[in-house]
Amino acid sequence: MRTCGIVQLLILQCWCLLIITAMPLDIKDEICLNSNNCNDNTTYIWHQIHNKIKELASGAKHLYEKYYEGQGFNSNTVDKICDPVIVHFPKFNATNSSEKEKAIELFSIFSYVSAALGNITNVQNEINSKNKLLLSELEKTLSGVKGILSNLSCFLCKKYHVYHVSVYYGPPLPRSRFDQKAQGCKMLKKYKHFIHQAVDATMIHHPYESETQNP
Numbered sequence: 001m002r003t004c005g006i007v008q009l010l011i012l013q014c015w016c017l018l019i020i021t022a023m024p025l026d027i028k029d030e031i032c033l034n035s036n037n038c039n040d041n042t043t044y045i046w047h048q049i050h051n052k053i054k055e056l057a058s059g060a061k062h063l064y065e066k067y068y069e070g071q072g073f074n075s076n077t078v079d080k081i082c083d084p085v086i087v088h089f090p091k092f093n094a095t096n097s098s099e100k101e102k103a104i105e106l107f108s109i110f111s112y113v114s115a116a117l118g119n120i121t122n123v124q125n126e127i128n129s130k131n132k133l134l135l136s137e138l139e140k141t142l143s144g145v146k147g148i149l150s151n152l153s154c155f156l157c158k159k160y161h162v163y164h165v166s167v168y169y170g171p172p173l174p175r176s177r178f179d180q181k182a183q184g185c186k187m188l189k190k191y192k193h194f195i196h197q198a199v200d201a202t203m204i205h206h207p208y209e210s211e212t213q214n215p
């Protein structure tokens with residue numbers, strides 16, 4: 001009887017372990033899922049992340065302008081309508097955190113940006129389908145963001161063995177078209193600010209660089 005109990009306990013523990021180790025595989029944003037395709041040189045990955053962020057930063061103002069022009073907002077109203085104070089955007093602790101914390105924050109923020117850009121693109125596809133220039137800017141940015149997420153996954157997985165980062169995808173889309181347009185505008189304005197911070201935060205000649213170099 002006693003042995004049986006112990007065996008059952010062992011089996012139970014075993015199941016628990018199995019469940020615990022198996023769980024992350026079910027999570028959609030599993031970071032290490034494609035780590036087989038990752039470059040082994042994490043310094044190189046970080047450089048690539050920085051360069052891609054720089055590239056996005058160089059187009060962020062243009063994207064913002066094309067967006068608000070495309071909504072028919074004029075220069076008098078745009079500051080008011082697109083005032084980003086009341087839109088959700090994850091905070092970025094750019095300066096005082098470790099490289100690992102920074103990479104985790106960036107992953108979480110870019111995941112949010114990716115969802116938000118996806119939503120904005122869907123709405124614009126419906127209401128502005130003739131505005132090819134805007135749609136292509138959105139598409140270009142979204143694909144850049146996805147590339148950065150893929151590189152950040154590799155970086156976090158390979159260098160820090162982080163396999164999950166929690167992400168908040170923001171409040172649901174507002175119902176009215178006007179509010180959707182305005183929310184997109186606020187979001188893109190905050191994104192413009194964030195992406196420039198991110199350039200500095202991932203700077204190659206950063207004090208943290210010495211940590212990233214493998215012996």
Ligand SMILES: *[C@@H]1O[C@H](CO)[C@@H](O)[C@H](O)[C@H]1NC(C)=O
Pocket residue numbers: 041043044047
């Ligand atoms: C890793 O990449 C960095 C930056 O591109 C490069 O300087 C370094 O030589 C690479 N290290 C190895 C071991 O390939």
Ligand SMILES: *[C@@H]1O[C@H](CO)[C@@H](O)[C@H](O)[C@H]1NC(C)=O
Pocket residue numbers: 038039044045048147148150151154
């Ligand atoms: C970064 O991600 C892109 C897109 O997945 C990939 O093509 C590229 O090889 C990655 N770079 C590194 C250094 O892993």
Ligand SMILES: *[C@@H]1O[C@H](CO)[C@@H](O)[C@H](O)[C@H]1NC(C)=O
Pocket residue numbers: 091092093097
């Ligand atoms: C920055 O990071 C610290 C430590 O992780 C945290 O306590 C603080 O709330 C963060 N600040 C912002 C603005 O997110």
Ligand SMILES: *[C@@H]1O[C@H](CO)[C@@H](O)[C@H](O)[C@H]1NC(C)=O
Pocket residue numbers: 096
């Ligand atoms: C910033 O970093 C320094 C040095 O690690 C630490 O002493 C200080 O408390 C940090 N400040 C904040 C606001 O986290």
Ligand SMILES: *[C@@H]1O[C@H](CO)[C@@H](O)[C@H](O)[C@H]1NC(C)=O
Pocket residue numbers: 112115116119169170171172173
């Ligand atoms: C995007 O839209 C989905 C579905 O409406 C919603 O759940 C999510 O919160 C939205 N996220 C952002 C950032 O707009």
